[in-house]
Amino acid sequence: MKVAVIGASGYVGAELIGLLCQHDNISIQHLLVSENSSSCGKTFAALHGRWQGICDLPLQSFSQTWFDTFIPAKQDKDADNALDAVFFATPHEFSALWAGAFLDAGIKVFDLSGGFRLKELADYPHYYGFEHQDINTLSQAHYGLAEWQHEQIAGAELVAVPGCYPTASLLALKPVIAHELQLENSLVVVNGISGVSGAGRTASLASNFNEVSLMPYNILKHRHQPEISQEAGVEVIFNPHLAPYKRGLLATVTLQLKPGVTCARVEHAFKSAYQDKALVRLLDAWPKIDNVAHSPFADLHWQYDEDKQVLVVACAIDNLLKGAAAQALQCANIAMGLPDHYGLLPQTFTGSGDDYSLVSHAPSTSL
Numbered sequence: 001m002k003v004a005v006i007g008a009s010g011y012v013g014a015e016l017i018g019l020l021c022q023h024d025n026i027s028i029q030h031l032l033v034s035e036n037s038s039s040c041g042k043t044f045a046a047l048h049g050r051w052q053g054i055c056d057l058p059l060q061s062f063s064q065t066w067f068d069t070f071i072p073a074k075q076d077k078d079a080d081n082a083l084d085a086v087f088f089a090t091p092h093e094f095s096a097l098w099a100g101a102f103l104d105a106g107i108k109v110f111d112l113s114g115g116f117r118l119k120e121l122a123d124y125p126h127y128y129g130f131e132h133q134d135i136n137t138l139s140q141a142h143y144g145l146a147e148w149q150h151e152q153i154a155g156a157e158l159v160a161v162p163g164c165y166p167t168a169s170l171l172a173l174k175p176v177i178a179h180e181l182q183l184e185n186s187l188v189v190v191n192g193i194s195g196v197s198g199a200g201r202t203a204s205l206a207s208n209f210n211e212v213s214l215m216p217y218n219i220l221k222h223r224h225q226p227e228i229s230q231e232a233g234v235e236v237i238f239n240p241h242l243a244p245y246k247r248g249l250l251a252t253v254t255l256q257l258k259p260g261v262t263c264a265r266v267e268h269a270f271k272s273a274y275q276d277k278a279l280v281r282l283l284d285a286w287p288k289i290d291n292v293a294h295s296p297f298a299d300l301h302w303q304y305d306e307d308k309q310v311l312v313v314a315c316a317i318d319n320l321l322k323g324a325a326a327q328a329l330q331c332a333n334i335a336m337g338l339p340d341h342y343g344l345l346p347q348t349f350t351g352s353g354d355d356y357s358l359v360s361h362a363p364s365t366s367l
């Protein structure tokens, strides 16, 4: 698969490029940043020092002229420089504006922004602050929660890679909903905590080292609330929190189950969902951010009170990896017919209980 990455100077772009450049079925053709970016002309490694000696490709500026030069209206798929796919690790509005043009040229799109995650056009002004102009492209988008949407991802031209909070929340919620264990019309509460890299690389007062302190934010209005509700199929209350560490995200979901539901049924729901999934680890203790930071895993644990029928599920991920770049690579692997964990784990995984560990081919990280 010959690919381009737009957003190569950002945190998510950097993680993604680090994974792509070590993947033996993927070749990077172009790395792009915004038209007037100060990173333009630098090499990827000059900007992200941990990739020195691994990826020295130059960063180009994305513009209409770049598009007209490198993306012919009708691609010759066999040409040496023809692109098969483009990854957008860009602001939501940029993806919403440009994804359709790549699709028209026959290039698959993996969008890591929120530009195509919500199905309702009318939700964009409210939750994202812009009018989505491309209903035609939006209607072609398939949500890409890798463990749950394998078939749709395999056949998709445009994959909306899930948000970081939704990834952890949905991995925790979906087995319960799929097995119809939740008490109908009962409250579902999701508390999310994210490290500061979740806010991206561009400096802002809110993400300034001196300002960051554990606190809730965007309560009852965060854009991930409709995304989680849409994909879980139940309305949720979503409480995001910012925490003073670099990377990692924890979602803790609390919900009421139907009378008579036992621990055994809950266990069956989680085991049947994930026992053959390489990147989801069902733990027998509460997950820790430190065990998933810099890894593509999602760690899950639950506790159920049969008397009160209250279930609490916690899921920890790295927001930049399972919450973004690693999940995008899972989607690309699925599109190529490879195991979804290809290039993320050794190829020895055969199911739950196996002794598998993360391939550590990345040098120590700067984040």
Ligand SMILES: NC(=O)C1=CN([C@@H]2O[C@H](COP(=O)(O)OP(=O)(O)OC[C@H]3O[C@@H](n4cnc5c(N)ncnc54)[C@H](OP(=O)(O)O)[C@@H]3O)[C@@H](O)[C@H]2O)C=CC1
Pocket: 006, 007, 008, 009, 010, 011, 012, 013, 032, 033, 034, 035, 036, 037, 038, 039, 062, 088, 089, 090, 091, 092, 094, 112, 113, 114, 162, 163, 164, 197, 198, 199, 200, 201, 202, 319, 320, 323, 324
């Ligand atoms: N951070 C996280 O944990 C997660 C982020 N995401 C999503 O991934 C996307 C990227 O996030 P993140 O890496 O954190 O953000 P950053 O702010 O770190 O990076 C944004 C990137 O987009 C580029 N960019 C901005 N405008 C344009 C443009 N007009 N044309 C081309 N490139 C442009 C920037 O380039 P430059 O500034 O050099 O021009 C930069 O490379 C966002 O949509 C975000 O919501 C998804 C899941 C998790």
Ligand SMILES: CC(=O)N[C@@H](CCC(=O)OP(=O)(O)O)C(=O)O
Pocket: 112, 113, 114, 162, 163, 164, 165, 194, 195, 196, 197, 198, 199, 200, 240, 242
């Ligand atoms: C800590 C922090 O600011 N987190 C970001 C969410 C991460 C992100 O970039 O969101 P997407 O997954 O939708 O792309 C936020 O709350 O807006």
